[in-house]
Amino acid sequence: MIQFLEQTAGTGNILLTMVLPMVLVIGFMYLIIYVPQKRQDKKDAAMRNSIEIGDEVTTIGGVVGRVAAIKDDTFVLETTSDRVKIRFRRSAISSVEKLDMGNGKDDAKKDAKKDAPVKK
Structure with missing residues (x-):
């Protein structure tokens, strides 16, 4: 019985060492490729709209x-x-x-300067 438990514990470690790197690679690929692409797609859609x-x-x-x-x-x-x-x-x-329709604030300042009385 003890030998059987030792064998299953060893199999679990081997399985963990095989699956964990694959999960990490998939997670890394998701973060490096998929997330930035989705962010760029949202920017492009906003630009087009x-x-x-x-x-x-x-x-x-x-x-x-x-x-x-x-x-x-x-x-x-x-x-x-x-x-x-x-x-x-x-x-x-x-x-x-x-x-470029011009900035309203700058135009208002220019108009105010034109209308201001000139001091002599």
Whole structure:
């Protein structure tokens, strides 16, 4: 009976030494590959959902232009000064440059300086 218990305890140690490294490798791969990819996917989805009319967009195919119209899952891109319009899916967006409308606070300060009386 004692020999049987010693044999099963030895088998448990061998099993532990075989399974533990595999579990650690799988956990390491999860942390190194899966978690950062999910974080990047969330950033990309937020970028694609934040496009507005007038933003400059680059597609995954390299087409650069301004957003002319937006529908549910597609957008229309104006590519040249000839106003060539092409419809793309939102998933085709590689990068977005927001339309710079100016900062309201800076404009208000400039207007206040213009309207202020000049001291002589």
